Amino acid sequence: MWPIIKITYREMISKRIFTITVLMSLAFLLLFGVATWFAAREVSDKLGAASADVMMMKGFFSTQLLGMGLYFGSIITALLAILSSVGSIASEIESHQIDTWLARAMTRRQYMLGKFLGLASMLILYAVLLYLGLIAINQWVGGGEMAVRISASQVMAGLGYFILLPVILVCVSLLMSSMTTTVTGGIVLIILYGISFIGGFVEQLGSLINQESLIQIGIVSSLIFPTDSLFRLSTLSLFEAVDNPLSFASQGIFGTASAPSPAMLAYTLLYGVVALFFAIRIFQKRDV
């Protein structure tokens, strides 16, 4: 399995999409840093003295800004996960590159798991760097005005959920890759991710205006593709508990007004495991 993991690393690094994504991520971090710096200066200039209202407002702004950065970070991570893994099996089958690998003394399960571990670990590394980069910018560039008050354990808990997103996406991408062509798989996954993305917003909106039907739509979309719940859990962990009335975790469009339940987390994890299981089964049974 290790040789396949190594080939997967090499392939990801060699592919233009990874290089471009890394460069664009650096540009995004730079932009986020500039935005944070200006926001900190503006808040300091305009809001002035530290009254309770001002503190509340600063807290809201800072969490929204960081939430926005993290949300965009999760989108980049998700797209990178989808685009780098949806073709990992399918394109090799289409081009017959896979033939000489599979003609070796290696099971298809080993090949698939090698691909999974290679892709997942690489994407986890990317997600960790991006997440910690955003937090670091918020903490250091934001200074006393825009830095969200968070503990190391909150960061780690938020990061834990954040890195689960690419892992789940790799599992589902590999399932699509073992079933269908690269293009078809890519389209299906992006639509599913879009459903989850929109469903997440609809659910948060429903929760804010107490509309049960909107919340139900969000829950159904999360059941179809549960990636948004991971982002919500991540922000929830980072920005305090949801049941705290003063918590900024529940506020704004990037907050988590409707918190995913532990059952949803279990469902999400199971979703990934089942997807990987079927990816292996289908790959074992199909002709290449």
Add this chain to the structure above:
Amino acid sequence: MSDNVIETMCLSKQYDGKGGCKQITLQVPRGSVFGFLGQNGAGKSTFVRTMLGLLHPTEGSATMLGHPIGSVESRRKVGYLPELFRYPDWLTGRQLLKHHGEICGLSKRERDRVIGEVVEIVGLGGRVDERIRGYSKGMQQRIGLACALLSDPELIFLDEPTSALDPIGRKEVRELIARLRDQGKTVFLNSHLLSEMESVCDYVGIIHRSELVTSGEWRKLSTVKPQVEITMEQTSTDWHVHLPFVKDTRLLKEWDGQSIWLVTLDQEGRVPALLHELMAGGAAVHEVIRKQQSLEEVFLYWVQQKERETHVANH
């Protein structure tokens, strides 16, 4: 250990009951070069890909090196050069070989040694550190050949191994195949280039429209149509009409009262009887040459016979 490295029993791989290969039963002896002949689309590559576990058989069974096909064990000492040789073009030739060496379980030291050897064998010495995307088709086929030889395999599948090579490259591959046989390795050669196969194959199998038409020792199969070339003085052109064992004749050349005839007999061992009848008829026979069929003739003979059988069965 069995003397056959490949044994198949009614092995089929069909798509909705059509195409592919159907009911293939054959044996490939250890240490031989087996040529699998057939037209484009006859099912040669499907058979090889089924043996290697890339395709799942729809019927029948097979073993490779004593293990059922599809198992990891069956592929442990096998090398494969696919017909559609495509390799990750973002790797260099050496990186590709290193990765294959790792999968084969070669140690770093062993890998470096073997890579050095195989790149020299396939003639890629100076270009192995370049990226594959810069390789010509011929070079890609050479790196594929190097991959196939990397694990010191006992059985090597070469699917159209010279399709992208120039005449010198083709000759080198033929020599390589002969060397591999001398080392006791078995080569399963898929090709429709009959003239190339003729010089290297010990055994052949002929596949036509998905079905195995015949298989066996190539020299024995080449006697399917016993023929002799006779140079004689004979004025009459109907000298053969009273000879029941002469199936066909063709006048090849005529000069100064002598003529060369290509005579097809009904079975082996009729040459003495033919000569006896000619002498008795007063013909002066100058030369008799036993005609060795070319692989192309053998191939066409079996394919046409199969076509006739199919035609009769359908009407």
